[in-house]
Amino acid sequence: MSDDLLHLTLLRAPEDHETFSPEYQAELQEVHERLLAYGLEVSARTFIPREAGGGLVGEYLIPLAQLGGPLIGAVVTVKDWMAKCAGRQLRLTVGAVELEARSPVDLERILQKALELNAAYEQQAPEA
DSSP states (O other): OOTTEEEEEEEOOTTSOOTTSHHHHHHHHHHHHHHHHTTOOOEEEEEOOTTTOOEEEEEEEEEGGGOSTHHHHHHHHHHHHHHTSTTOEEEEEETTEEEEESSHHHHHHHHHHHHHHHHHHHHHSOOO
8 A cells, every 4th residue: 555645445334235236336426526526636446346237345545645624525525424324434544554433433533643644744745
């Protein structure tokens, strides 16, 4: 995993719709669109299994260099997604650092850590 990318993974709950169901795909697409609307440059990972016809898998890559203020919007988006089904989780990975959120309190903790990682990245980034 690259140290200059934030890897955001949405983990479905046991009671959730299947990953490639139309309902769940619509939710993942909504998350992706909202992240883009907050001004984040986001790459969404996709998967194409033969039986399912493919789709989003709930993994998004966001360059650390452009986080800052839009990170708050990303947290609101993920918090809304988590609230739709009990048991949903978020995994955030930057380099060797991996954090998981299972609740809004965890999400706030992760937000703080992401801001710290972003600040550290900005201090180390070469000036253009």
